Amino acid sequence: MSSVASKRESLAKTFTYFLADSTLTGVIALVVTRRASEAVSIAMGVQVTEIALYYFHERVWEKFRRRSPERARTPQNDERPPTRDR
Numbered sequence: 001m002s003s004v005a006s007k008r009e010s011l012a013k014t015f016t017y018f019l020a021d022s023t024l025t026g027v028i029a030l031v032v033t034r035r036a037s038e039a040v041s042i043a044m045g046v047q048v049t050e051i052a053l054y055y056f057h058e059r060v061w062e063k064f065r066r067r068s069p070e071r072a073r074t075p076q077n078d079e080r081p082p083t084r085d086r
Contacts, residue, residue, distance in 0.1 A: 010058040017054055022047045 026043035033039055 006062055007059075010055060010062070013058065014051055014055045018047055018051045021050060 022043050025046050026039050029039035029042040030036060033042070
């Protein structure tokens, strides 16, 4: 997977996670506060920080995945085309 495709996938996953987590946080905040305006404020405050945290967490994992010794040894992960023995 190319770096650009990997970053796009990370962004897509970030936003779908954001939607699911925002909904859950909002519902819990509504149950606790019983005020919709406060629940929305709490949910948005939490989500603004979590969306950035999730994205950078995903990018750190991708860096470790690319540096993994197991991946480095496999022919599929070698950037050079395989040579043919004659």
